[in-house]
Amino acid sequence: MLWQTTLQAVTLRRTNMKYTTTLESIRQHRAPDWYHDCKLGIFITWGLFSVPGWAASREEPPRLILERGFDAYFRENPYAEWYLNTLKFEDGPTRAYHDRIFGAGLAYEDFQPIFEAESRKWNPAEWSDLFRKAGAGYVVLTAKHADGYLLWPSTVGNLKRPGYFSKRDLVGELAAAVRAQNIRMGIYYSGGMDWSLNPERIDAFHKIYSTIVQAPEHVAYANAHWRELIDRYRPSVMWGDIMYPAAANIPELFAYYYNSVPDGAINDRFGTEFSIPLRPGMNPPGVHYDFLTPEYSSFDDIQEEKWEACRGIGASFGYNRDDDETSYMSAAAVIRMFVDIVSKNGNLLLNVGPRADGSIHRLQQDCLLGLGAWLEINGEAIRGTRPWVRAATTTADGIGVRFTQKRDTLYAILLDRPKVPEVRISNVTAVPGSPVRLLGVEGNLEWSQNGGALAVRFPSNLPEQAAYAVRLTPITTRQTSARSST
Template identity: 55%
Template sequence: VAPFNREIQKFNPDEWAELFQDTGARYVVMVTKHHDGVLLWPSEHTTPHRENYRANRDLVGDLTTAVRARDMKMGFYYSGGLDWSFNETPITNRELVYDTIVQTPEFIEYVDLHWRELIDKYQADVIWNDIGYPLNAPLQELLAYYYNTIPDGVVNDRFGQVTSKDLPEDEEVVKNPETGHSDFTTPEYSSYNRIVEKKWEANRGIGFSFGYNRIEGPDSYLSAEEAVRLFVDIVSKNGNLLLNVGPMPDGTIPELQVKCLQGLGAWLKINGEAMFDTQPWETADGKTAAGIPVRFTQKEDTLYATLLDTPDEEQISLKALKASPQTVIQLLGHDSPLNWQQNGNDIEVSLPASLITAPAHVLKINPAPVLGH
């Protein structure tokens, strides 16, 4: 902890917040305590099993101030089940992830006090627990306290008071066993292949690690193009993307991670209206006659059809869509409406000759067409 506390004096929360804002983020979720048990805020309640086991700087408060100054929401991740300062049992299989959740009365009081501290001191917009929660913890009282304090706050699905016996045998996505209340689900390094009615949030690192891993190189990280296509696919199915940033010891974000975020942000500056404040349409997936995947979102009477590649031809055909004669089709980033015609069950659209290569291109169609057959 001592080397960590020396390095964090260099951390610049405004640089982080500015990068997140430029990426297009609407909210930030900060790790306040991971499984190692180190606290990243000056809590009044520290582990009795380690001395000086917390940051000597209010990292949570500093980043919260910087994020909210840029009109983003602030949430907090907290490992409320695992804490290796209380239980050092090595985790050698998935079952032990849940069977090493600390169950002692001492720990139950400890995590409850921490959550209430984060709620009261920092006004958490999101409380994001991980793994699970002690079986005998007064969870319903905690959640009631949270909603009474932050009426529009939201809670993730990892407060399950579970053991390994609650692990599902078959999983559509990789997520923790869920019991009780949650506002959204959190598939990890995985995603749904269909529209899901309940709000969900895919979470993953830019690389293969939740944190900085110095052996990860370019092949381990999402490229900006991959991040754009991943985000588009998730949003079309009623999801959010929580993309983990793993900083180096001095708080700087590695260049390859920055490059990914900047590329995603540059795309969203042009095409963000097709992603933010939208809803899933009747179907998430479509394709062009040439086989380019398409993802759909809607906003009031407008349909956004996002092509997940750059077409080779200047004319594309959107399969199984029927538009009214009054329909106007625009390519986001271009001012003039596009020429189009209905050809049976398909819409044929003429694209600009100057179309640049991009991870995805968005057609704005108003009024929204209907599905053809």
């Protein structure tokens, strides 16, 4: 019987618990190999905000903040998923847009029946097929964003707004669809910020943290949601956002997750104490994490800690109907960014923002498909790799090069089309007589060692690509990094 099978599974988990409810215990957990290996995830930001699908700015957040400050950032937020907060600026552009399109009498929560009617058109198999073609190893869906609306039919009702959840199990259906494509399912949940429980307008940097809901009943509410998500969907990634209530027992929650999903991974946004981030795009560190999550940001060099760059194809995570060719990244730009991230021990969590009916903008699809087509040829230089002894160098004619490696193989990835037939890659020494190959091209390349540079002759019929991966086997012993474990 089903209930007996479930009971046996729960009993088995309890008798084989590896992690206890202490920081010392959960800090033994590390990012799993699958997470290191797959490199690419797809973020999906979808919810009631997808109905209006609009943001005042199309400037990426770091640039907008740098040029105009936090006042402009909150008032003209480029994140369409923050529509409810920007709507609270009575004289702001979002309020003007809302009143003109929907009328002043329509409240944000009135988008719920519209979203639920539209989302009935959604076909999760179309998403999973697109993400497979993009080469993704995992997806992360916003099960609850800061507006408090749930994308699954929870048994834990909203503390102030009954029925504030999708009647269709969007989380569960996506999980089934992506797993059918051998893609892992991850879940995003806004744990500290919930505007359905605390409607105070965020119009200053410190309010991101001062508005976090700290009431005891919210601690129980957020914990109950996470336990339900873990029990029901077994997410491979537990992706929290904007801190967590200070009174929560984080080690207990994480131990529950790790004992349920031993090869799961947790991000760094479960902090409970406010602190100023050390760099733009970073978050106050959580009490424990498997990976860092710079947002619309990156690192300059290889990081010892595993990390994941998260960003949209445009300046927003949620769908912004004003995005077009001028604001969406091209596949070529994403590929070059992706290679740079991987060379520095990072993953890329690239976001798509669907419309309310689940359809994805053609330009977002084109970007994903272009990335996937490149990975079909060059994925060997990305998946399963680790950083080398250095992340980057340049060719003699100024083209950027990024390095990745496997146990006995080095990949030098050129971030542009070579301008000359013979490409000189500085700071690389090949083993005499070893083959040098260009991925996607038959046969070995002619090469010679020119001091500290490797001179490689590229074919004249070079295919048009955003980046070119050169494979060297084997790597000289003195150039093999201790990071190589694949």
